[in-house]
Structures are given as C-alpha cells and as structure tokens.
Amino acid sequence: MNTPPGPARLDLTTCARLLDVRRYSLKRLAKRGLFADPAGTEQGRPFWHETTVLAWAAAKVPQLADRIPLLHWPDATEPAPYLGAVRLKNAVAVGWRPEPGPLWTIWTAPGHPGWRHRTQALAELPGAAAFAVVSGQFGGDGPSLQTYTAADLDNNSGGLRWSKLSQIIGQPVPYWPYMLRIPELLEAWRPGAPAVLAAAIPDLDTTPLLRLAACLDDDSPAQRVLVHQARIFQHVSTSYAEQDLKILAEILNADYNTPETTVVAATPMPVPAVGRDDLDEALRRAGWLDVLARTDTLAVRCVEEVMKWDGGNPFPYSQLEDIDPGKGPHAAEWAQRLLPHPAPRTAAFRVLDPDDSAAEALIDPATDAPVIRTEDGKLQAAVPQRLPATSPLTELVLDDPIWVRVADGTLYLAPLHSYYGLSWGYGGTGPGSLALLIDRLLTDVNCLPADGANGAAPGLEELTETDWPKGTVLTRAQLEAARDGRPYTTGDDAGDDIGDES
Template sequence: MNQGSGPEPEQLSMAKCAKLLNVPWRHVRRMIKRGVFAQPAGHDSAGQPYWHRRSLYAWAAADRDLLGRVPLHHWRPPTAQARYLGAETIEDRATALGWHTAAGPVWMLWHWDFDAATYERDLTELAKHLPGAAAITMVGGDYGADGPALFGVLPAAPARPVYEMPWPALSNVIGMPAPFWPRRLRIPDLMNAWRPGHTPVVAAAVPDLDPTPMLRLAVIVDEDSPAQQTLLNLVQTWQHRATMEATSDLKVLEKHTTAATTTVAATPLAVPAVEKNDLAPDIRRAGWLEILARTDDLALTCIRQARQCDADEDFPYTIDAHGASADASPRSDPPSDVERSRRTRRLRLTAWIAMLVATISVSTLILGANAPLTETELAKLRREAGLFGKERLKIGVKADTPGIALQEETGRRSFRGFDIDIAYMIAADLGYPPDKVDFLAIETEDRARMQTLDANGRFVRVDLVLVTFNVTLSRQQDLSVGLSAPYLYTEQSVVTRSDYPGKITSLEQLAGKKVCTLSASSSEQELKRVTKAIATGKNRISDCVAGLKKNAFDAVTADAAILAGFVAESEGVLRHHDIALQKTEMWAVNAGPNEALRTLVDLSLYRSSTIPQDRRWEQAYETYIDPMLSANPGVNVAQAEQPCVLPSRVRRWPWERPFPVNECPAR
C-alpha cells in the first residue's frame, strides 16, 4: 500500500519491463528464472510479480549492456570526470559536445534554432549522426525548477519516445558542470572552440533578425542622412535588446542552477543602451520615406524586416494590406531636407508601389482567405495591451483554495496551485518571468471590476484575473469584462460533512437546507434558480467550508475543482457529492476591456493546447488536481485535458511561418 500522499507507482508486468528496456520478453523471463533480474516490487491479486519503473531502471543502470536503455537521470554517478571529446557540427544546424564516460560517449546537442514544435523530430534525426553513443541529450528553449530544459533519446531503444530529464542529470553523469550558452550567444564557432575549464568568452549577442541588410543599405545611402540614421538606430536597438535578453537568460540561470551543475560558456558584449525612440520621430519618418522611395530588393528586404519588428509604425504613410491602394500622404509634415527632393522621390515611390502591388497580389492568391494564422502583430498587440515599458504584471487570484490558488505565507511568490501555474504560463508568454509577476488576492465580487487591495490597504487594478471565473452569457455581454478562451472544464458539485445522511444527487435535495456558496458566482445563481434552500453568499469559499465544519451550514456548493482541495485536506471530515448537472463550468481569464491583452492571453492558451511538446498545462494538472482525485471518488473534479482553443484572428504576411489551425468541437 502506498503510504505517501502521491499516487501509487505504475505496476509493470514482465512484458512491460521488456518493452521498457527494449529487450525480448523471453529474455526477461529467462533472467527471472535464473534469479538475475531485478527484484519485484510485489505481486498482484493473481499472484503475478510486478515491478516499479524507478527500481527497474536502478537495476538496469548497474548493467553496462542495459545502460543505453536507461534514461540519463537514472544513471549512477561516475567515479571520475569524463574525458571531453570535443565538438561536432551536424547538418549545419546543431553543435554536439561529447564526453567519453565509462558507459561510452555521451553527447549534448545545441540546436542553433531550437523550435518547441519540432524538437522531438529534430532530436531523433540529429541522434542518427552520433552512432555508438551511450546517451544523447539536447538543450531546450526554456527553464525548469533546476535549470534549462533538457531532453534525451535512448540510442539502444530508438523506438522509445523523447524524454525530459532534470538539468543536473548531465553534470552528474559527466562528472563536471555542464556548459551553458544563452540563446542569443549560441554561435557555432564559440561552441566549437569551448573546452572544459575555459573562462566565459565575451561575444556580441545575435538578434532575431539579420542586421546585414540594414547595415548594407546604411552604407549605400547618403552619410548622416535620415535614412542612414534610421537604419543604424534600428540595428543598434536590435543589438541592445538581444544583449538584454542574453543577460536576462544568465540571471534566470543563476537562480535555478549551481556552480556544481553549470558553467557559463559565454557572456554578452556590453553595447550602448539604444532604443528606437532615442531617434526623433520626424527623422525616423523622413528616413523611411527615403527607403520607401527606393526600388531595389535591398530596400524591400529592410522594409519587410521593419514590419517584423514593428518599426513600420514610423512609415510616413500607410500601404493597404492587399496592395490594392496606398495612402501616400505623409502622417506628418516631413523635414525640409525631404521637401527639397519630393518630386524625385514621388516618381521612385510610384515604381516601388507598383512592384509591391504585384508581390502582395501574388502572395494573396497563394495564401487564400482562410490561410493558417500566426503572431504577425505580436509586438503591436503588446504595445496596444500596454505592456511596453511595463516592468511587472499584476494578477488577481484566489488565496484560500487548496489545489487551485492558496497563499501559504506573505510575499510575492507565496501562492501555489493550478491557477497559479497557469498564470505563470501566460505571464511567461507575455514576456514576464516569475520574478516579474505580482499575485494579489482578490475577492469573488471584485473579479469583474479587477480591483483589489494591495499590501498597504489601497485599491489597485490588476492586469489579469484568474479566480475560477466561469464563462456565462451575462459576463460575455458585459463590456467591462473580457474573458479569454476557457482554460479548465469542471462542474458544480456539493460538499457536506461526512455524517450527512444519504447521498445528494441534485440541488433540489437541498430545499430547506442551509447552504453556503460564493456570492456573485454562477453556483449561487444556479442554487437560487432550482431550489428553495436557505442560501448564504460569502466572498471566500474557505468561510463557507469553515462554517460547514462548525455546523453553521448543512452543505456548500461551488465548482467541483474549487471544493476538491478542501475535501482532500479534511481527512474524512467532508464528503463530496456529484449532482450530475449537465452544464459544464468553463474557467477563463478576465483581461477586462483590454482587447489586445485578451488576444495575447488567447495566443498563450492556443500555443499551450496546440503544441504537443508544451506540457505546462498538463504539468499543472498533474501537480495540483490529479492528487486530489483519490479523495473525491465519483466526482468529476475537472477534465484532464486542456480545453481546445481556436487561433486568434491575427494577420500574417507572406514571408512568415504559420501556426497550425485548431478545429474545436462545439460544446
């Protein structure tokens, strides 16, 4: 019997053990008969032996012939440091660093352009270029609790899926700290030149967009002209932001790793802190007027890059997205130096627009009206959402709901629960790491107003609200409420003391009973609609549960996911009843009237629900909701699959990579 609070480990039969180790089951049976196989963890009701995954891997890790079939984080620590083999470049898209261990070569892959949507396929394909490896790992694009994400494949079991391991597992196997390059410093030449014990190399960070076209055009145009100033300012801005991102990566790394597990291989070269707004708007508009008047491909490339980084807001006129017409009137009067050559530029502009019309018209035919959608206007959405220059994100959450959102002590990061992890997920996609997120406890009645009290007792407005906010028709029609796509499905239920006579299967059975629920909630509305119970509304569900335990109430009704944590913690004092309501309660994020922010939240939920490798939602469910299920038998606490999310209506351009399109079933 499992004496801990976690779920019982999976019981592996002989056949499952064989499959896990990628060996014939007859081979396992022979080893069992000879008494040389791992000791079973127990026997099932039919008397057949079973094993647990952890103990099976621990046994296999001691056998060199089986070690290549064991995930790296189950390997035993070496008795000495592994010998560094050097670096290899694979298919001009990845660098592999190798160490020779007692079990054989262990490789660490750095993909030059890591993609969360394709990393499993990429890792499997790249591993084929490293024959004879005992283990192969690849560094991911985000961070876990103990360091950067790290994935692996089993060379001796190629049919097994890619698995994730803790970052310290690699340093534990090679017997030395593993090297780390910030994303903006993953430069092949730097990685090829690295050796254990080297001091970190100082290098220029690499921006997302290649600055070469901008610099080439800056050399061609007149010296110190508005065009040259605009191009150089934009390149310097990119360089500064890439440097800041690399610096931020290293700060996050420092918080999640130690010197024993990680060594920094490169640090960013200090560059001037330049931003686009450092150059006067009239100069930027004049500069783009000069560039837009050009008819060469180099200028067109620079204009495309400007659109990708949201610099097109400085264009002195707008161009119709379909290329059918153009408003060539300046957004403001150009400077005098532009006025002198207006006639010449006008002629060149006409030619350029004609070329653009042809280019975009052909692209429109290729794309079609219902092409896949992308995050084309992400930067513009961030600006419209008010996130530019906003250093911290304020999120209103519950503070009294175990498993969902519980404040355990005072302080910014003292909240934990499913809603908290979902909030962190959305905040990260908005550009805010955990240390830039402020959680504020918010009452149920204040969810729509998005207001709460800060530590000083003053009312403040939060940016987002994640407080078990159900989607209802009235809330969707409220202009002050902006609900995202749902992020959890649950249903209304009832909790009583365990000594309550009989089983409650409908709200009608609560007629004449003293029932507590959350005020201004959908549960309160449903309770008053179908029964004549003596209803009491509270702002905090914990007050209802406390009153129930003291016999002040006969029952409490709310969403099952809200009540399940209280039941799980009650040690048998409370009992959960499934009342079989057909209505599904759908929890959503409230972004208020900020439509751009709501779109960004939907993009985050869409990414999480669409990309199979993005398991942040599943990890939150497994961490907080799944452990509550055993204490709430017979109750549909919450669906274990993230609700389907449709792609946001965000415009894309012909040169941008699309996201896949979700098709959600009707509910």
C-alpha cells in the first residue's frame, strides 16, 4: 500500500517567501521563540508546515492579515466589533473587526451573482484585510463563500466554511435570503436585532405595471392583468426567499451542524399564491390587447418586462416570423393586405422591435398584429396565439412559415404558442406541436395554440412527420382523414392514397 505524502516541509527561507517577508526577520523571531513552533527537525534543522505558518501570521502579525487566507485566521475569543454596512456597486458590504484585521462580507444584489467589483470594494473599504463574498448557493454547513485577501483580489482563496466565518467573528453571521438583499435592510441591521419582515425583490420590475394600473379604471381588464402579472412577479421572488430559508434550516438542523453559526436577518412577507390561469383567458386576452394598443411609455415598459419574464406568453401574440413576400404566393398574398401603422407606434411593436429602430411599421388588419419591414425589405410579424376567424379551417399550407386558410378565404399565419414552434418532416417536438394544432383547429378554429408536442391523433402525427415538399397544401378533408386514420390523397397526385395500410 502506498502511503500518501505528508505536507510539504518548509525551511525558514520558504517560510519567508510564503509570507513575503525577509528571512532575517523570521530567523530573529525563531531564535527568540516568537515564531511558529516547528513541526519537526530534518538533519538537525527545524521545518514548518504551511498551515501552521499562516495561522501564526494571522494571529500574531496583524500587518500580514491582508495576505493570509481567511481559512487560516484564528477563532475569536469574544465577539468582534461590528463595522456596519457600506453600499458598493451591485452589492452591500457588512463588516467586523476581528483580531487579524477588518473583514467584510459582500452581499451581491439579485441579478448580479458574478460580482466583479473587488477593486472598487478595496477603495471604498480602506484598511480591509479580507472579503467573503456570499453567493446565492449553499455548501455543507451554510451559504457558500468565495474569499479574497486584500493583497490578492484576483484569486479566490476558497475553502472557507460558513461555520469558520462565524468562529472568526465570534458570533452568528447574519443571513439574508438572495431575494431579500435589500440595501436598506442590510444597512439597518445590528448584531442582536430580530429578523425583519420585508417584501422580496421581484425578479423583474413591477413598478411600471403598478403605475400603469393606477392610471386605469378600476377593475378594467387591463388593470386586472397588470396587477395580476405584478403579483406573479412578487410571488415567485417570495417563493425563492422562502426556499432559501428552508434549505438553510435543513442544513443548520442537521446533526453535524450547529445552528448557532447563523442568525436570520430578514424573512419574506407572504404573498397570496397566484398562477397564470387564475384569470379567465378571455379577460387576459382583452386586458393585454388594451395594454399593447397603448402608445404611452409606461405601456412600453410593461411589455418589455413581460417579454423578459416568459417571452410574452400572456400576450395574444409573442413569437415572431420572418416573411419574404417574394418567396411563395401565400407570403405575397398575406403581405398585400398589410396597412401602414400611423405614428406613434403602440407598445405592441416592442414585441418585434425592442430598439424602436425599424423603418416601417405595419399592421395586419385581419388580426391587428404588428408587422415591421426590415432594411432588406423583408417582413417580421408577431404571430397571434389564436385566430380571430369566424369560419372553419379549409386548408393548411406547409411552407416557411406555415399558413392556415379558413372558409371565407382569409389567410393567416398558423397560430403559435410563446414557447412551442411548428415544423414537419421528422419525428420531434415541432411536428408533434403541429399535429396537436391541426387537431385543435379542426375542432375549433379559435382554439388555443399547441402548448405541447403530444396529444394529437396518431394519424396526424404520422402526417406531420412526413417529409412533404415545401409549399404542400393539405385540405380539410385530407386533415380529417388523417385524424380519423383513413386514407387520404395529396393535392398534387390524387391517385396516390396515403395512410392506406392495406
């Protein structure tokens, strides 16, 4: 059996190099018995181990603390003085002064997990010896930490357990859930203070939604969808904070840990549980149509925030299609009916043109969906999630994009869910979603879009997995036959039965 090598043996020269001090100084201290005790002797000469030397330096030589990793700092014999809180860029620093020197815990703001402003922290926290950046994740005994010395801000010295941080400052470390890292809360905290009850920071900005809601008639569809969406934002962030506290409690209450290392500084205000389907679908549609039709800056900001949240899933249209009117008769037919959109542009155009830079704004009069013309003359359209048709489906056109025609002759872009796309010619999610959409359109032309890739009749799934030539037109009769498992024929070759297993 191979015996693993022991720790490296350092002589006085390597000890001096480790601490970045002169060898003569260490030799003088060693002669006086003031240096770290040797780990042993080798050929009559003393040697030391790195951990012993670093622990000695952190405990005995305060001027070296800014180059000694926190892992080697000594445990406090009494609570370290509290230094308060200081706001930094995208973070708040909370500090103590243990014996080796000022130590600051850095609490990054939500949305800024990869904190990169250590140089700025050093400038705004003069005299700091070390930093412990508290991540949003957890380790074996508490929140995960990234630690840095003031003399080496580029390298995470790592390895520090939450319990060791508590031992260094001689008291429990305050903990703020990630979504409760609110600067005012951290600044107001003092050792021994009870946990405060506070509203979690929403992932996205609820301010424009609530401000616009305050400007609208009470209980109007637009007001209701705005308040509802703001509550969704708030509820999700509150759930994140509650989950953080649940994980922390499970860690601290484990048999191998001690809860005394941590004090919870803030807990989230409860928010009623809320879901997208709590509002009637017709009300949601009407409310967002009202918001999207507005031209004020608050409505624009509301659209931007909801797009960040889930791609605009609540909107009547959220996915985009690029359309070249010069390629294919159906694209040309659809493009011919577009009308110029008068200035100012509505908030709906933020779905298509976040920078408001498109040269020409258009509208599809059949759906009221926005369209823009790009610099190369091509069109980009917002695709409705539901068709406003009043007559049934008559044909489906497999093209780029996919088209739907109804009995009154109107041609529409095939409706799209905010997440699922449509395609054909292989076994996968796109064809599965197309089969589901066809199944629904045959039953109700005003149906919801395909919100999954499963659930269609097997015959329709077989049809959409077939590699049809681009431009293939499938009639209602053919689609119904496929759905029912009956033979059907292509429009180009009525003599070929497809789907006949005989």
